[in-house]
Amino acid sequence: GAGVSQSPSNKVTEKGKDVELRCDPISGHTALYWYRQSLGQGLEFLIYFQGNSAPDKSGLPSDRFSAERTGGSVSTLTIQRTQQEDSAVYLCASSLYGGSGLAGTDTQYFGPGTRLTVL
Amino acid sequence: AQRVTQPEKLLSVFKGAPVELKCNYSYSGSPELFWYVQYSRQRLQLLLRHISRESIKGFTADLNKGETSFHLKKPFAQEEDSAMYYCAPVPDTGRRALTFGSGTRLQVQP
Numbered sequence: 001g002a003g004v005s006q007s008p009s010n011k012v013t014e015k016g017k018d019v020e021l022r023c024d025p026i027s028g029h030t031a032l033y034w035y036r037q038s039l040g041q042g043l044e045f046l047i048y049f050q051g052n053s054a055p056d057k058s059g060l061p062s063d064r065f066s067a068e069r070t071g072g073s074v075s076t077l078t079i080q081r082t083q084q085e086d087s088a089v090y091l092c093a094s095s096l097y098g099g100s101g102l103a104g105t106d107t108q109y110f111g112p113g114t115r116l117t118v119l
Numbered sequence: 120a121q122r123v124t125q126p127e128k129l130l131s132v133f134k135g136a137p138v139e140l141k142c143n144y145s146y147s148g149s150p151e152l153f154w155y156v157q158y159s160r161q162r163l164q165l166l167l168r169h170i171s172r173e174s175i176k177g178f179t180a181d182l183n184k185g186e187t188s189f190h191l192k193k194p195f196a197q198e199e200d201s202a203m204y205y206c207a208p209v210p211d212t213g214r215r216a217l218t219f220g221s222g223t224r225l226q227v228q229p
Contacts, residue, residue, distance in 0.1 A: 033216050035217075042219060043217075043219035044219075045217065045218060059216070091163065093163075107165045111162065112162050
């Protein structure tokens, strides 16, 4: 079956513009995560959706960042008024349950990422 | 504060040599621990998790609760093991997202 997909694969934008990044999780996965991979910062958590629960936004670096997940499937990460420090690879991951069960925390499957460059 | 430390940014070994990638964590409770790997031009993927106690591609990782470590080991490194390796704990309560270490780049030379 298809894995997690993300679009676009690359995005170049000018400082101050808004951007939208899309993530299509694996069908049937209830949990969806956004991470950011940047030089000098490593991999950092941004936001987490689990089923119909309120998302965990604790990793969003500023109020310029927001994300939504429509119909429990596709998610969009929006960055308003982009800054140069927003340049990074944005990774999306999904997992079947998200929480822990008898088998422990389920595996997260990652997309290929969107490389965002803010000029 | 919850923290995961991978002290080596780069580890270079020769083919056939043993490999140990270090990971130390500082978490309350009993976190679950994972190793993720990213090969060149590929997406991040799960390598192994401590709860399954399995060996993947010859790698093993032993959870040492006393030392709060979860080092990744392989007795004989192969060139195809060259990749970026991330240690990632998940807390047993609250947010279930991964918190990645800074990563260790493993280079296996011929």
